[in-house]
Amino acid sequence: MASIKQLALGLGLFMSSTSASSLATVCNVAYIQSVLPAPSSVDGLILIPNSVTANSVANYSIAASAQSPGKSGLDFCNVTLAYHHAGTKDQVDLWYWLPAPDAFQNRFLATGGGGYAITSGQRGLGTGMVYGAATGTTDGGFGSWNAQLTDVLLKANGTINYELLYAFGYKAIHEMTIIGQQLTKNYYGGNNYTAGGGRLYSYYSGCSEGGREGWSQVQRYGSQFDGVAVGAPAFRQAFLQVMHLFGAAVEAEHEYYPSSCELAKISSDAIKACDELDGKKDGVVSRTDLCRLHFNATSSVGEKYKCGAMGGRPMPPVGPSGGLPGGPPGVPARRGELVCRQFGAPPAPPSQGIVSAKAADVANAFWRGLFDSKTGRQVYISYPPSASFADTATAFDATTDTYGPFLTGMGTTFVNMFLREQAVMAPNTLLGLSSARNLTGDQLTAWILEGLQKYSDSLQTDWPYLGDYHKNGGKILHYHGESDNSIPVGSSVLYHDSVRRTMYPGQSYNESHAALADWYRLFLVPGAGHCSPNPEQANGPFPQTILDSLIAWVEHDENPARLNATVFGTGDLAGQNQTLCSFPLRPLWTNNGTAMDCVYDQTSIDTWLPKLDGFPLPVY
Numbered sequence: 001m002a003s004i005k006q007l008a009l010g011l012g013l014f015m016s017s018t019s020a021s022s023l024a025t026v027c028n029v030a031y032i033q034s035v036l037p038a039p040s041s042v043d044g045l046i047l048i049p050n051s052v053t054a055n056s057v058a059n060y061s062i063a064a065s066a067q068s069p070g071k072s073g074l075d076f077c078n079v080t081l082a083y084h085h086a087g088t089k090d091q092v093d094l095w096y097w098l099p100a101p102d103a104f105q106n107r108f109l110a111t112g113g114g115g116y117a118i119t120s121g122q123r124g125l126g127t128g129m130v131y132g133a134a135t136g137t138t139d140g141g142f143g144s145w146n147a148q149l150t151d152v153l154l155k156a157n158g159t160i161n162y163e164l165l166y167a168f169g170y171k172a173i174h175e176m177t178i179i180g181q182q183l184t185k186n187y188y189g190g191n192n193y194t195a196g197g198g199r200l201y202s203y204y205s206g207c208s209e210g211g212r213e214g215w216s217q218v219q220r221y222g223s224q225f226d227g228v229a230v231g232a233p234a235f236r237q238a239f240l241q242v243m244h245l246f247g248a249a250v251e252a253e254h255e256y257y258p259s260s261c262e263l264a265k266i267s268s269d270a271i272k273a274c275d276e277l278d279g280k281k282d283g284v285v286s287r288t289d290l291c292r293l294h295f296n297a298t299s300s301v302g303e304k305y306k307c308g309a310m311g312g313r314p315m316p317p318v319g320p321s322g323g324l325p326g327g328p329p330g331v332p333a334r335r336g337e338l339v340c341r342q343f344g345a346p347p348a349p350p351s352q353g354i355v356s357a358k359a360a361d362v363a364n365a366f367w368r369g370l371f372d373s374k375t376g377r378q379v380y381i382s383y384p385p386s387a388s389f390a391d392t393a394t395a396f397d398a399t400t401d402t403y404g405p406f407l408t409g410m411g412t413t414f415v416n417m418f419l420r421e422q423a424v425m426a427p428n429t430l431l432g433l434s435s436a437r438n439l440t441g442d443q444l445t446a447w448i449l450e451g452l453q454k455y456s457d458s459l460q461t462d463w464p465y466l467g468d469y470h471k472n473g474g475k476i477l478h479y480h481g482e483s484d485n486s487i488p489v490g491s492s493v494l495y496h497d498s499v500r501r502t503m504y505p506g507q508s509y510n511e512s513h514a515a516l517a518d519w520y521r522l523f524l525v526p527g528a529g530h531c532s533p534n535p536e537q538a539n540g541p542f543p544q545t546i547l548d549s550l551i552a553w554v555e556h557d558e559n560p561a562r563l564n565a566t567v568f569g570t571g572d573l574a575g576q577n578q579t580l581c582s583f584p585l586r587p588l589w590t591n592n593g594t595a596m597d598c599v600y601d602q603t604s605i606d607t608w609l610p611k612l613d614g615f616p617l618p619v620y
């Protein structure tokens with residue numbers, strides 16, 4: 001088999017980023033078919049040659065965003081193909097973008113999805129074009145690039161499609177990766193891949209569900225990736241998804257359903273009060289640990305709040321948008337009004353009032369986390385005070401002019417569909433619960449236990465032993481917005497610590513952290529929300545160039561003691577470069593906010609690692 005360069009030379013062609021026509025000579029169905037992986041290299045996966053499509057794309061642009069520095073003038077081959085599993089009639093569709101040969105930098109990048117989607121489509125594929133990486137994504141075998149796990153999880157009420165569950169859990173991205181790595185080598189090297197000394201660097205990048213998918217690979221396939229950038233992972237799913245109902249349980253137990261506006265006032269007060277605890281008055285809470293230690297929502301009691309109408313949107317039905325957080329933000333606030341945002345919550349009229357003691361109790365209990373009612377011991381963690389309230393959304397009832405319970409789409413989908421195995425289309429409904437007003441924290445604990453047992457080897461994704469990955473030299477850059485209101489930042493800290501304890505038993509906290517930081521670093525992103533900058537703390541930085549840092553670590557052994565980040569958005573610091581501290585070190589600004597240290601603060605560290613002995617099993 002000729003290599004792509006030999007083929008191009010043989011045809012008397014120059015490969016260059018401006019010569020789209022030469023790309024076309026190797027970007028066609030016949031050539032792709034000729035470089036498909038041999039069956040022996042992908043056991044049990046039967047590639048379907050006549051499914052191949054290919055078209056060359058010239059002068060493509062990836063816009064700069066908080067997540068990517070972007071790049072223009074990109075030439076690549078856009079390839080799709082399908083395979084099925086031996087002994088079945090299933091079909092899985094794959095999608096790869098292969099940079100023009102002169103733009104290829106000996107890299108492969110695997111990408112994932114978000115919410116219950118396993119793919120981010122072209123947005124994800126574009127990520128790799130900036131770095132000269134052949135890049136891939138999979139449809140998971142769900143039958144369409146738009147189908148999500150929630151569209152296919154149930155074959156019927158009471159019957160889970162386990163093949164697709166496990167495809168989503170970890171198998172599909174693994175298969176897309178091993179096919180993609182082999183395809184990449186064949187495409188650029190014929191049967192003799194010599195680029196980079198025969199070395200193909202393999203990476204993964206994803207956030208949220210995409211972050212969980214990255215961890216699902218690192219935990220199982222130790223030699224598959226050289227480096228991963230994993231953000232705000234949606235792992236520890238039994239806890240994560242059930243805890244999307246925690247706000248509703250707190251409200252039910254307090255018999256108080258605040259408007260989003262009342263809670264938005266508390267959130268805004270928390271940000272103001274905690275801003276300067278980090279040494280820099282910039283509207284960003286860089287130290288949510290100090291905020292947790294010093295802020296009490298009772299200080300907002302008696303304060304006035306006022307909001308315009310809330311856009312919101314009806315709870316997403318189970319289906320294509322199945323419980324994805326998102327939707328239009330609230331109507332832009334007018335002067336003197338708070339910005340009210342709710343994920344997937346019903347609309348609400350303009351509201352104003354005075355923060356009540358009950359609302360403060362709800363806020364404090366919500367931040368404190370889930371506790372067992374009998375023993376008083378902690379079961380799980382929650383969000384820090386600076387994360388705007390989302391899982392506490394309430395429903396406005398125009399007939400009674402009052403607010404009542406609202407059950408989030410993520411939480412109800414998990415209980416109804418994943419635990420009860422029933423396709424419930426009615427919003428705001430939890431099977432087996434006569435009224436949302438009866439929801440309790442103990443009920444959540446029971447559901448978490450049930451979910452843990454049922455999904456521990458598919459969705460939970462909290463395996464803390466990473467011996468193979470480490471032995472193979474793999475690097476991990478794990479990041480999480482410190483004011484994320486969809487996946488609590490502490491969730492990442494707990495897992496990072498589980499890996500530390502599991503990998504380095506018997507070593508001191510400092511020793512084990514030093515050893516871990518040789519290959520796995522966790523960076524909390526001040527002020528950031530869920531996988532993006534946060535309009536409520538507009539001066540917060542975001543690690544736009546995290547893949548540059550990952551590549552520098554893997555390919556040039558530059559271990560990032562601090563991670564580069566840039567301030568996005570509309571704040572007055574927009575464009576400023578900052579750095580992020582590697583956990584457990586925490587940022588502390590000095591000289592009136594002009595310099596930043598990364599400090600060791602035991603009292604702060606302790607707030608991140610509460611004893612979760614209210615749960616009957618270890619929490620990894």
Ligand SMILES: *[C@@H]1O[C@H](CO)[C@@H](O)[C@H](O)[C@H]1NC(C)=O
Pocket residue numbers: 018059061072073
């Ligand atoms: C490439 O696209 C840019 C706009 O992004 C355009 O200005 C330029 O002319 C294009 N170049 C070619 C060779 O088509």
Ligand SMILES: *[C@@H]1O[C@H](CO)[C@@H](O)[C@H](O)[C@H]1NC(C)=O
Pocket residue numbers: 053055057078079080
């Ligand atoms: C890539 O191919 C797919 C499938 O044929 C097509 O839907 C998509 O628009 C193509 N993308 C580009 C950038 O050409």
Ligand SMILES: *[C@@H]1O[C@H](CO)[C@@H](O)[C@H](O)[C@H]1NC(C)=O
Pocket residue numbers: 192194
């Ligand atoms: C692969 O290519 C290199 C460099 O072109 C050459 O030295 C080597 O002999 C080739 N190996 C095989 C197995 O063809």
Ligand SMILES: *[C@@H]1O[C@H](CO)[C@@H](O)[C@H](O)[C@H]1NC(C)=O
Pocket residue numbers: 296297298364
């Ligand atoms: C908040 O302050 C109130 C009133 O002083 C007190 O009762 C409560 O325990 C405090 N809560 C927290 C979490 O500190």
Ligand SMILES: *[C@@H]1O[C@H](CO)[C@@H](O)[C@H](O)[C@H]1NC(C)=O
Pocket residue numbers: 157422423424425
């Ligand atoms: C599946 O279960 C839900 C909730 O119990 C019910 O509303 C729906 O009708 C059931 N569907 C079928 C096809 O039985």
Ligand SMILES: *[C@@H]1O[C@H](CO)[C@@H](O)[C@H](O)[C@H]1NC(C)=O
Pocket residue numbers: 434435437438
């Ligand atoms: C559940 O809620 C309903 C309506 O609020 C109430 O009538 C009923 O007594 C509650 N049941 C329990 C067990 O709390």
Ligand SMILES: *[C@@H]1O[C@H](CO)[C@@H](O)[C@H](O)[C@H]1NC(C)=O
Pocket residue numbers: 510600
């Ligand atoms: C751990 O290291 C920090 C500095 O990074 C130091 O302040 C602290 O005292 C050390 N703890 C122990 C127990 O040695």
Ligand SMILES: *[C@@H]1O[C@H](CO)[C@@H](O)[C@H](O)[C@H]1NC(C)=O
Pocket residue numbers: 545548549552564577
């Ligand atoms: C981080 O930022 C510094 C200063 O701008 C720059 O010199 C360095 O190359 C960056 N590192 C990476 C990996 O992008």
Ligand SMILES: *[C@@H]1O[C@H](CO)[C@@H](O)[C@H](O)[C@H]1NC(C)=O
Pocket residue numbers: 575576577
């Ligand atoms: C921020 O860093 C980038 C990349 O290192 C550099 O291009 C840019 O000029 C820097 N911006 C500022 C304001 O220093």
Ligand SMILES: *[C@@H]1O[C@H](CO)[C@@H](O)[C@H](O)[C@H]1NC(C)=O
Pocket residue numbers: 281592593
């Ligand atoms: C501290 O910095 C702020 C701007 O962030 C400035 O307004 C203030 O004057 C500075 N204070 C001193 C003492 O320099």
Ligand SMILES: [Ca+2]
Pocket residue numbers: 274275276277278279280281282283284285286
């Ligand atoms: Ca600050």
